[in-house]
Amino acid sequence: xxxxxxxxxxxxxxxxxxxxxxxxxxxxxxxxxxxxxxxxxxxxxxxxxxxxxxxxxxxxxxxxxxxxxxxxxxxxxxxxxxxxxxxxxxxxxxxxxxxxxxxxxxxxxxxxxxxxxxxxxxxxxxxxxxxxxxxxxxxxxxxxxxxxxxxxxxxxxxxxxxxxxxxxxxxxxxxxxxxxxxxxxxxxxxxxxxxxxxxxxxxxxxxxxxxxxxxxxxxxxxxxxxxxxxxxxxxxxxxxxxxxxxxxxxxxxxxxxxxxxxxxxxxxxxxxxxxxxxxxxxxxxxxxxxxxxxxxxxxxxxxxxxxxxxxxxxxxxxxxxxxxxxxxxxxxxxxxx
Amino acid sequence: xxxxxxxxxxxxxxxxxxxxxxxxxxxxxxxxxxxxxxxxxxxxxxxxxxxxxxxxxxxxxxxxxxxxxxxxxxxxxxxxxxxxxxxxxxxxxxxxxxxxxxxxxxxxxxxxxxxxxxxxxxxxxxxxxxxxxxxxxxxxxxxxxxxxxxxxxxxxxxxxxxxxxxxxxxxxxxxxxxxxxxxxxxxxxxxxxxxxxxxxxxxxxx
Amino acid sequence: xxxxxxxxxxxxxxxxxxxxxxxxxxxxxxxxxxxxxxxxxxxxxxxxxxxxxxxxxxxxxxxxxxxxxxxxxxxxxxxxxxxxxxxxxxxxxxxxxxxxxxxxxxxxxxxxxxxxxxxxxxxxxxxxxxxxxxxxxxxxxxxxxxxxxxxxxxxxxxxxxxxxxxxxxxxxxxxxxxxxxxxxxxxxxxxxxxxxxxxxxxxxxxxxxxxxxxxxxxxxxxxxxxxxxxxxxxxxxxxxxxxxxxxxxxxxxxxxxxxxxxxxxxxxxxxxxxxxxxxxxxxxxxxxxxxxxxxxxxxxxxxxxxxxxxxxxxxxxxxxxxxxxxxxxxxxxxxxxxxxxxxxxxxxxxxxxxxxxxxxxxxxxxxxxxxxxxxxxxxxxxxxxxxxxxxxxxxxxxxxxxxxxxxxxxxxxxxxx
Numbered sequence: 025x026x027x028x029x030x031x032x033x034x035x036x037x038x039x040x041x042x043x044x045x046x047x048x049x050x051x052x053x054x055x056x057x058x059x060x061x062x063x064x065x066x067x068x069x070x071x072x073x074x075x076x077x078x079x080x081x082x083x084x085x086x087x088x089x090x091x092x093x094x095x096x097x098x099x100x101x102x103x104x105x106x107x108x109x110x111x112x113x114x115x116x117x118x119x120x121x122x123x124x125x126x127x128x129x130x131x132x133x134x135x136x137x138x139x140x141x142x143x144x145x146x147x148x149x150x151x152x153x154x155x156x157x158x159x160x161x162x163x164x165x166x167x168x169x170x171x172x173x174x175x176x177x178x179x180x181x182x183x184x185x186x187x188x189x190x191x192x193x194x195x196x197x198x199x200x201x202x203x204x205x206x207x208x209x210x211x212x213x214x215x216x217x218x219x220x221x222x223x224x225x226x227x228x229x230x231x232x233x234x235x236x237x238x239x240x241x242x243x244x245x246x247x248x249x250x251x252x253x254x255x256x257x258x259x260x261x262x263x264x265x266x267x268x269x270x271x272x273x274x275x276x277x278x279x280x281x282x283x284x285x286x287x288x289x290x291x292x293x294x295x296x297x298x299x300x301x302x303x304x305x306x307x308x309x310x311x312x313x314x315x316x317x318x319x320x321x322x323x324x325x326x327x328x329x330x331x332x333x334x335x336x337x338x339x340x341x342x343x344x345x346x347x348x349x350x351x352x353x354x355x356x357x358x359x360x361x
Numbered sequence: 362x363x364x365x366x367x368x369x370x371x372x373x374x375x376x377x378x379x380x381x382x383x384x385x386x387x388x389x390x391x392x393x394x395x396x397x398x399x400x401x402x403x404x405x406x407x408x409x410x411x412x413x414x415x416x417x418x419x420x421x422x423x424x425x426x427x428x429x430x431x432x433x434x435x436x437x438x439x440x441x442x443x444x445x446x447x448x449x450x451x452x453x454x455x456x457x458x459x460x461x462x463x464x465x466x467x468x469x470x471x472x473x474x475x476x477x478x479x480x481x482x483x484x485x486x487x488x489x490x491x492x493x494x495x496x497x498x499x500x501x502x503x504x505x506x507x508x509x510x511x512x513x514x515x516x517x518x519x520x521x522x523x524x525x526x527x528x529x530x531x532x533x534x535x536x537x538x539x540x541x542x543x544x545x546x547x548x549x550x551x552x553x554x555x556x557x558x559x560x561x562x563x564x565x566x567x
Numbered sequence: 568x569x570x571x572x573x574x575x576x577x578x579x580x581x582x583x584x585x586x587x588x589x590x591x592x593x594x595x596x597x598x599x600x601x602x603x604x605x606x607x608x609x610x611x612x613x614x615x616x617x618x619x620x621x622x623x624x625x626x627x628x629x630x631x632x633x634x635x636x637x638x639x640x641x642x643x644x645x646x647x648x649x650x651x652x653x654x655x656x657x658x659x660x661x662x663x664x665x666x667x668x669x670x671x672x673x674x675x676x677x678x679x680x681x682x683x684x685x686x687x688x689x690x691x692x693x694x695x696x697x698x699x700x701x702x703x704x705x706x707x708x709x710x711x712x713x714x715x716x717x718x719x720x721x722x723x724x725x726x727x728x729x730x731x732x733x734x735x736x737x738x739x740x741x742x743x744x745x746x747x748x749x750x751x752x753x754x755x756x757x758x759x760x761x762x763x764x765x766x767x768x769x770x771x772x773x774x775x776x777x778x779x780x781x782x783x784x785x786x787x788x789x790x791x792x793x794x795x796x797x798x799x800x801x802x803x804x805x806x807x808x809x810x811x812x813x814x815x816x817x818x819x820x821x822x823x824x825x826x827x828x829x830x831x832x833x834x835x836x837x838x839x840x841x842x843x844x845x846x847x848x849x850x851x852x853x854x855x856x857x858x859x860x861x862x863x864x865x866x867x868x869x870x871x872x873x874x875x876x877x878x879x880x881x882x883x884x885x886x887x888x889x890x891x892x893x894x895x896x897x898x899x900x901x902x903x904x905x906x907x908x909x910x911x912x913x914x915x916x917x918x919x920x921x922x923x924x925x926x927x928x929x930x931x932x933x934x935x936x937x938x939x940x941x942x943x944x945x946x947x948x949x950x951x952x953x954x955x956x957x958x959x960x961x962x963x964x965x966x967x968x969x970x971x972x973x974x975x976x977x978x979x980x981x982x983x984x
Binding site: 379380383384386387388392393394395396397399419420421422423424426 | 571573597683684705732734735738739740741742835836838839841842919921922923924
């Protein structure tokens with residue numbers, strides 16, 4: 025694959041993986057010779073978290089596999105904005121089949137490689153929350169159960185965005201979507217529903233499970249690297265804010281993702297064979313309100329009067345995560361912070 | 362064309378019996394078609410299987426409504442209505458039992474058939490003697506072969522060799538051969554069958 | 568080698584000879600023996616290199632094969648009925664992507680009501696998916712068609728469905744000639760994919776195609792599909808040269824040369840029909856039967872030629888086109904209607920109801936005497952349904968109940984087989 029000359033626009037020290045640091049500590053993204061697995065010219069919205077996440081993850085995977093990789097993509101925004109005939113933004117071998125079967129297609133690719141005696145080429149399956157949590161879950165669970173040699177990456181923007189922002193099994197409580205409108209006695213998505221695909225992945229006992237966001241590029245690339253060092257079924261869940269669906273400013277994508285972690289609503293952790301190994305501590309705890317306010321999908325919580333009960337319940341979700349994953353660690357005296 | 366219908370209960374190897382007969386006919390150089398009655402697989406339910414034997418290619422797949430021979434592997438099925446339906450007037454009947462047909466209450470049906478076309482065969486006892494288990498399906502073929510001549514003993518033995526291995530193969534071959542020879546000698550020999558000393562003969566199936 | 572084995576096992580042996588590299592399936596009656604046999608061949612090392620993958624659904628099974636085929640592996644699966652319908656989305660997808668997957672469909676009725684016995688409802692439900700659909704008349708035919716299917720699929724870059732009657736063929740033990748590995752290798756070269764996922768030459772497979780190009784994409788797929796009509800007879804000839812047996816092709820006729828009545832059917836019922844044809848011929852009736860080995864693409868020209876001269880055509884249809892006038896019957900009827908030939912569609916064998924020689928003789932006679940309607944049901948319990956229809960008419964609003972209809976019906980043994 026021919027190298028592309030990439031133009032970097034510096035907009036602050038967070039830009040492009042801190043390319044001013046020591047070369048050994050730089051990210052794959054900061055390298056002018058990076059793969060650009062998903063290259064420019066696609067039709068994603070301005071500020072799309074998934075477009076960013078896809079390039080981050082797949083470039084890191086290409087680096088880890090020395091470019092020997094095949095990508096399977098479930099139907100969703102990523103497919104729709106990257107392959108409008110006769111163009112394709114993909115610089116890697118790529119296949120899209122249908123919505124719910126990406127994990128199974130990945131299994132098939134891996135099987136074909138194995139019977140061809142190819143031990144170098146690796147398989148990465150990518151899907152949105154719909155293709156992972158809901159319609160794709162059956163095939164995903166099967167892939168996990170068989171420990172098929174694929175990395176499944178779920179880009180979670182917490183709703184069916186491609187079709188117009190409808191509720192998925194990953195939509196958080198109280199969030200407004202087109203099928204959970206902010207009206208009625210319980211505006212937005214109901215409380216007490218939803219599932220955690222990362223924890224479900226852990227429950228399958230597979231070799232590697234991790235969560236990440238587009239806010240911490242080093243962390244994300246390291247997790248991809250660790251995943252690609254292993255064989256068998258591996259799962260990576262990446263939070264990718266969607267400006268359109270979440271009602272956030274396009275330039276706030278990374279900031280919002282960071283806030284999700286700092287509230288405890290999106291725990292960053294790694295697990296293997298059914299055990300959670302470590303969770304990234306929150307450096308600067310933030311109340312959930314700071315995360316919810318900038319998102320129009322939660323605007324109905326801050327009306328007149330504000331829905332303080334709902335906000336409290338969301339805070340409880342965050343607090344539960346903090347306890348469960350030990351996100352605040354302990355201070356020097358051994359006490360829980 | 363010679364058409365055989367087997368009756369038994371799920372788990373008794375009725376389907377295998379029809380298949381073995383078909384393979385035996387094949388071994389004799391003839392065309393054969395075997396198929397089961399199809400249903401949910403559960404032990405103990407009444408099951409039928411079928412076998413056609415012919416010199417020429419068999420093309421029809423229609424059910425066997427008028428069998429030339431009936432093989433009843435489980436005498437408790439004799440109470441079922443329609444068990445004998447369609448059996449040809451000159452047809453053959455082989456029943457796995459230690460009782461006489463009068464004792465079983467089906468003498469009426471048997472009396473319309475030629476006397477030397479009816480066989481009560483202690484297949485379960487013979488099976489237990491040679492196999493140690495009540496698996497009479499292959500044994501019944503020995504009786505059928507001797508009674509009807511539709512397949513040779515050698516062909517049945519060959520079919521058993523292909524299908525089974527080890528003790529099952531050896532036991533079935535011995536059992537089939539005994540059933541065949543005893544049938545040839547006449548029904549009295551079978552009713553008077555004795556197992557070797559020291560073995561316990563289990564209760565007959567009826 | 569001539570063997571006396573169960574149809575399922577014969578197909579498994581034939582498939583193994585074709586050297587698939589990825590086999591993936593989900594169990595469903597009556598396909599289970601096929602898949603179990605292939606699995607055993609893989610696990611014992613007789614078929615290698617091959618990955619045999621047990622998946623969690625038929626949808627997953629077809630999807631696994633989509634991935635494997637796109638990565639250059641020869642692939643195979645088998646299913647029936649509910650399983651075929653469950654993988655429908657992937658079945659269409661495979662055809663659209665042009666992947667040469669071969670699948671056995673052990674034909675079985677589709678619920679509701681749930682029924683595990685043979686009819687053609689499943690294959691008919693997927694007839695427009697873009698797959699080539701072949702129907703086997705006997706287990707020998709099934710063996711031969713599977714081998715030809717792999718080559719046809721790979722030459723056309725289209726998936727191929729080989730249909731064989733569930734239970735009736737899959738579970739019948741009969742005489743089959745299994746070709747040798749050397750013969751199959753001579754007939755079937757290694758798979759050379761048209762398009763392959765390969766890091767050395769990246770391609771994007773399965774992207775979005777909008778209104779400006781979708782029609783052309785479908786037209787080209789159709790052209791490829793129709794290309795099978797020319798290729799199938801050529802492959803059958805080639806196969807015949809290699810194994811010394813003519814098998815396959817578009818249609819095959821039996822005693823149709825001077826036939827005034829021609830029966831058209833798919834699958835194993837043709838065997839029974841041939842016996843009836845012989846009986847009726849002996850009595851002086853000019854009758855013959857045509858088997859449609861290739862159902863999709865529909866072999867219009869070949870079938871029209873086979874039906875030349877017939878005064879009437881009787882189509883035996885093992886499926887029911889809900890709310891319509893027949894599937895095979897409609898396709899056949901459209902061919903001969905402007906010749907003035909009458910077509911009688913006889914719906915028979917639904918849900919595994921046995922078709923007897925007597926019933927066939929009777930219905931052929933009725934067609935000849937003009938006593939048959941355009942669409943009729945063979946061996947329908949007229950009394951039972953008429954009673955229920957009368958009750959429904961009097962009691963508007965209550966839906967029909969199968970239980971009510973058959974509550975007092977004694978089912979004779981002959982019908983169950």
